[in-house]
Amino acid sequence: MNSFQYSRAQDVADAVRQSAADGSAKFIAGGTNLVDLMKYEVERPARLIDISHLPLRAIEEPPGGGLRVGALVPNSDLAWHPQVKERYPLLSSAILAGASTQLRNMASTGGNLLQRTRCLYFYDVATPCNKRKPGSGCAAVGGINRINAILGTSDVCIATHPSDMCVALAALDATVHVVGPEGERAIAMTDFHRLPGDTPERDTNLGANEIVTAIALPARSFRTHYTYLKIRDRLSYAFALVAVAAALEIEGGIIREARLALGGVAxxxxxxxEAxxxxxxxSAERNTFAKAASVVLRDAKGFGHNDFKIDLARRTIIRALDQAAQGTPQSQSDKRIA
Incomplete structure (x- = not known):
């Protein structure tokens, strides 16, 4: 791990000022991703700005309804918060499907949003990786790519976003609130993260020196017909091969509103x-779900080792939509598929 300077932000404005004064600085809160990458020499910040003491730990209901979650709320606190469990069970389920209890206790909501999109080669500084060093090449394209992307890929990167929480937030139409040198702004969750294109080193549309302050959840919560189904190599502490957040509003057997987001595929x-x-x-039935799955995967592309993920994604989408329609969400304590 490289040597670095350390400072503590006194408030959000001070955090922004410190970041703007040092372009190589990184914000640190729980550190569950950043410290790991520093140990591997993947990240080498010259300064760490500690934001863990900022007043961003509240979960509250704003005047217009919904829920506002501070960026420093630990993942465990968010998953088990009474209003989240009651009103947004899809989000609670997705968080509990990810990482381990120890990591969820440390990881912050904002940090989960900002963890690096990555694959095995991203950690290996002896191999080419366009995310680590733009223009160096992508070892995964012709290498071991079993866990890599099948949607939205480019010639320069096929890494997958690792977060479970973010998949549920995308399905729920959450909004990310940020503050930077130019003031405050809100970014739709579906626009917050980026596809690789020609700039895979950029994971998000966060501007220079901006800091995430909160996530806003809309009033619509899909508390009855939902599920978060995660398929992985083992039942705990593993990134998704394919994950599906499904949320439906059903009246008389007919789907009136639908949300569908995937993790582990892009x-x-x-x-x-369109799906x-x-x-x-x-009608909320298997044939309908299969049509939606075909639309989602119309442009899916495998790279050899991960070809199986296309059919796996198809079956996972159909199973997840069936779970949601039946009102039998996947248990995250007994992770065997319902």
């Missing part, structure tokens, strides 16, 4: 409005 949480449109107005 450089960002993958949400497809959701296929579901709306249709």
């Amino acid at each position: 450089h960002k949480p993958w949400r497809d409005p 959701e449109a296929v579901l709306v107005g249709q």
Whole structure:
């Protein structure tokens, strides 16, 4: 690990000022991703700005309804918060599907948003990786790519976004609130993360020296017909091969509203409005779900080792939509598929 300077931000404005004064600085809160990458020499910040003492730990209901979650709320606190469990069970389920209890206790909500999109080669500084060193090449394209992306890829990167929480936030139409030198702004969750394109080193659309302050959840919560289904190599502490956040509003057996987001398949949480449109107005049955899955995966592309993920994603989408329609969400304590 490289040597670095350390400072503590006194408030949000001070954090922004310190970041603007040192372009190589990184914010640190729980540090569950950043410190790990520093140990591997993947990240080498010259300064760490500690934001863990900022007053961003509240979970509260704003005047317009919904829920506002401070960026420093630990993942465990968010997953088990009474209003989240009651009103946004999809989000609670997704968080509990990720990482381990110890990591959830340390990881912050904002930090979860900002963890690096990555694959095995990103950690290995002896191999080429366009995310670590733009222009060096992508070892995963012709290498071991079993866990890599099948949607939204480019010639320069096929890494996948690792967060479970972010998949649920994308499905719920959450909004990310940030503060920077130019003031405050809000970014739709579906626009917050980026596809690799020609700039895979950029994971998000966060501006220079901006800091995440909160996540806003809308009033619509999909508390009855939902599920978060995560398929992985082992039942705990593993990134998703494919994950699906499904949320439906059903009246008389007909789908009136549909949300569908995937994890483990792209450089960002993958949400497809065209697939959701296929579901709306249709019977909540397997044939409908299969059509939606075909739309989601119409442009899916494997790279050899991960070809199996296309069919796995198809079956996972159908199973998740069936779980949501039946009102039998996947248990995150007994992770065997319902």
